[in-house]
Each structure stands twice: as C-alpha cells, then as structure tokens.
C-alpha cells in the first residue's frame with residue numbers, strides 16, 4: 001500500500017514517466033523523397049538499404065521512408081518483413097468520392113502505409129494549403145490509423161522579423177484544432193524552418209532545440225498527458241555532419257530528411273548518429 005502510494009508521489013511519478021519516455025520513445029528517422037526516384041529503381045534501392053541496415057546498429061531508431069504515391073505498392077512488398085516503415089507525402093482530407101487526383105487515407109492504409117506527411121511547406125506554398133486543410137488531412141489520417149507527420153515552420157522573413165515562435169505556435173494550434181489523441185504515438189510533429197529546406201543552411205542545434213521546446217510547450221496545452229511523449233522531428237538540410245548535434249537535443253526526437261535520404265550512405269549515417 002505504502003509502495004503504491006509512493007509511486008503516485010509527483011516526483012516519483014515524473015521520474016517513472018521520464019524513464020518510460022527515454023526508453024520507449026524511439027527517435028524517428030524519416031526520409032522524405034519528395035518527387036525523386038523512379039518506381040522501377042526504388043525497389044532495388046530499398047533492398048540495398050535493408051541489406052546494409054543489417055550491418056549497422058539501428059535498433060535505437062525507427063526508420064521510415066515517405067515516398068511518392070506511385071512507389072508505395074511495389075515498395076510495400078519489399079519492406080513488409082523489414083524494420084523500415086512506409087509513409088506518404090500527403091493524404092486527402094476526404095474519405096472517398098469525386099476528388100480527382102486525390103489519394104485517401106484508407107487507400108494508403110490498405111497498402112500498409114504507416115505515416116502520412118501533412119502540411120509540408122512545399123504543399124502549403126505551392127498548393128496553398130491552409131492550416132484548416134492541414135488539420136482536415138491530419139484528422140483523415142488519424143481516422144484511418146495512419147500517423148500524421150504534421151509539418152510547421154517559419155520563413156526567413158518571419159524569423160528575421162522575430163515572429164518565428166508566433167508563426168509556428170499558430171500553425172500548430174490551427175493544424176491540430178479539435179484533434180483528439182488516444183496515445184502519443186499517434187502523432188508526429190516536424191519542425192522545418194523553410195529557409196533551411198534544401199538550402200544547405202541548417203538551424204543551429206540551439207535554435208532548433210529552442211523551437212522544438214516551444215512546440216512541446218504548445219503540445220502540453222493541447223495534450224497535457226501526452227506531450228512529453230509526442231515525437232518532434234527537425235527537418236531542413238539534416239546531413240551526416242550535423243545530425244548528431246541536432247538529434248541529441250532534448251526536444252528533438254528524430255529527423256525529417258529530404259536530400260540526404262536519397263543516398264543510402266547518408267541515410268545510414270544519420271540513423272547511426274541518432275544513437
């Protein structure tokens with residue numbers, strides 16, 4: 001009885017929670033291939049990756065590849081018995097019906113997809129996706145058992161104007177409005193400063209950590225019991241040379257990797273850097 005009561009002492013509870021957090025929450029190393037590679041070459045590429053993975057220590061991390069829709073069906077067969085999970089780079093907000101060109105969450109789930117990126121800045125910019133649309137997509141993903149990777153991030157102009165925190169917090173609140181979660185694993189957030197995407201410019205580890213901490217605080221308002229265990233990824237020119245510093249920050253629980261995820265040695269090096 002006394003022992004049980006001790007477990008509920010706030011300090012002991014916080015310690016146990018931290019222990020669980022640090023042992024069970026695996027960092028997620030997710031590649032975002034964007035519009036690269038042909039379906040016919042991706043099968044060989046991914047076989048090579050999974051073979052090479054057997055020779056490195058990767059059990060500390062979860063690995064996912066977010067690939068174009070056209071690649072999913074063939075890659076799912078290759079990846080089914082491996083540790084690498086599949087993700088899409090977008091998902092429709094609608095379940096089914098007359099939505100030409102769209103791909104629904106249930107279609108992706110049926111193919112064995114695990115993650116769906118929503119609200120990537122390239123979709124927000126080039127396809128005018130608002131926070132409300134991103135929110136509907138995240139909800140559609142969750143409703144069909146996909147884990148949304150919700151992307152947020154500020155432009156250089158917004159950062160230079162001192163508005164980075166305000167922009168990211170507002171995107172986060174609006175992109176998650178009304179979304180309830182059963183467990184922390186059901187949601188991933190990716191902080192991707194737009195000025196660092198594909199530019200070779202990376203946020204300093206301190207700046208990335210500071211923003212990811214702000215994101216964690218925002219999540220604690222939305223999901224008070226789950227926030228410490230929701231994975232927050234950093235994305236934006238992550239490479240073997242900067243991955244370790246970024247991935248060891250307290251509030252960074254993985255990476256969303258563009259260019260470097262197209263090269264097997266770079267992706268493997270980033271996986272190893274997250275140890």
Ligand code: 13P
Nearest residue numbers: 032197198236237258259
């Ligand atoms: P890069 O790693 O190529 O900068 O891309 C980051 C990104 O946009 C991942 O979603």
